[in-house]
Amino acid sequence: DVKVTQSSRYLVKRTGEKVFLECVQDMDHENMFWYRQDPGLGLRLIYFSYDVKMKEKGDIPEGYSVSREKKERFSLILESASTNQTSMYLCASSSVGAGSSAQHFGDGTRLSIL
């Protein structure tokens, strides 16, 4: 089975801090994704990456950046955390053909910005 591991289940940070969320997958998938999930809004794509060092903006990239230095690891960075970034963050991976391949998800990181 595909294993997608997010480094923290719960995280509490302060406004203005730089926050790193880490995600690792063990299936050699080309594509990796970061979503945020808010009640009533479903999943919204922040960024995705289709190869090492490659990234594309999703629907809500403002206030976020990403890093993919190795194929198995995809990091989401909140450059200067704000309270409106309090949310559940989900990482996912899939094999080639991001539209046709099922995405496999981690358990999520519930991030609170105080």
Add this chain to the structure above:
Amino acid sequence: AQSVTQPDIHITVSEGASLELRCNYSYGATPYLFWYVQSPGQGLQLLLKYFSGDTLVQGIKGFEAEFKRSQSSFNLRKPSVHWSDAAEYFCAVGLFTGNQFYFGTGTSLTVIP
């Protein structure tokens, strides 16, 4: 505009009753179709997927879904719901062109004894 619609925000069913969750999409071509389930505090788990062929697909946990091209729908069904099925369910569509993948806003399922 491209969209995935799950018209029911919340559904309540009795244990043992049948279940149908609706999903409609709006795209020019037949997309790839998926259903996911999310238990509280967890990530999303793939229930089933449709790429082509037989329009009735079987998934895990006793779920099935039927693709109806004429209605642009991909509804999820289960003949007899168990209390452990209480969760959030997401429909998703993927388009090979442009590597696009879209989720619906989800349907929350409550199961009463």
